[in-house]
Amino acid sequence: MKKSLKICRAITAGVLLLVLITFLILYFTVLKPKQPKIVASPIGLDHIAFSLPPNPTLNISIRAAITIENPNYAGFQYRNSSATVFYRRNLIGDAPIEAGVIRARSTKNISTVINVDADKLMADSSFLPDVLRGSLNLTSTAIMEGKVILLGIFKIRATIYSSCDISIFVWEGTKTSICDSKIEL
Ligand SMILES: *[C@@H]1O[C@H](CO)[C@@H](O)[C@H](O)[C@H]1NC(C)=O
Ligand SMILES: *[C@@H]1O[C@H](CO)[C@@H](O)[C@H](O)[C@H]1NC(C)=O
Ligand SMILES: *[C@@H]1O[C@H](CO)[C@@H](O)[C@H](O)[C@H]1NC(C)=O
Ligand SMILES: *[C@@H]1O[C@H](CO)[C@@H](O)[C@H](O)[C@H]1NC(C)=O
Secondary structure (H helix, E strand, C coil): CCCHHHHHHHHHHHHHHHHHHHHHHHHHHHCCCCCEEEEEEEEEEEEEEEEECCCCEEEEEEEEEEEEECCCCHHHHHHHHEEEEEEEEEEEEEEECCEEEEECCCCEEEEEEEEEHHHHHHHHCCCHHHHCEEEEEEEEEEEEEEEECCCCCCCEEEEEEEEEEEECCCCCCCEEEEEEEEECC
């Protein structure tokens, strides 16, 4: 009796393993991961804070919307992360990205606030000429670490790397954003 129970368990484990392997093979072939599509765009000014001498600082907060389109048959669960913003290769700001889940084959909107160190921005000798010429080009990068969730059961560690080129056309008041993203398992 005991012996048959053991055999039964072994068979069950074997079947489960087989199912798991089948799903993984299926996932990496038929359901091969496709790159998520990301769009990030600044929406408007959130607030401006400044302090007076002896330590004058000027901080600007810009509200931004990040839209992530997940074309995969798997969801993605990510931890708290942050995006960093560069202006002409100098780090000028960052934005927190709160932990969340992007469901399979769905689009998620994330809103965040970019805290810009305006002192650093204005200390850059290119800043004024760029504004006068009418366009400011920023680059933002984000690394989101988390797990790919397959069929709501299987979890595989994964990371999404994304990078956006954002152009702000100062006089027109318009902006464009071109993003590149990559998911790595
Ligand atoms: C601006 O931001 C810096 C760094 O985050 C902070 O130390 C400083 O107190 C801020 N200044 C104001 C006026 O909010
Ligand atoms: C993630 O960020 C939120 C809000 O910023 C915070 O409340 C939460 O504790 C953080 N979670 C972890 C695991 O750090
Ligand atoms: C995300 O935002 C876009 C436009 O900003 C909107 O068209 C879309 O319906 C939103 N999606 C969700 C899931 O809220
Ligand atoms: C910013 O990028 C746009 C194209 O997106 C380009 O037309 C413009 O000249 C660039 N501006 C600067 C100051 O590099």
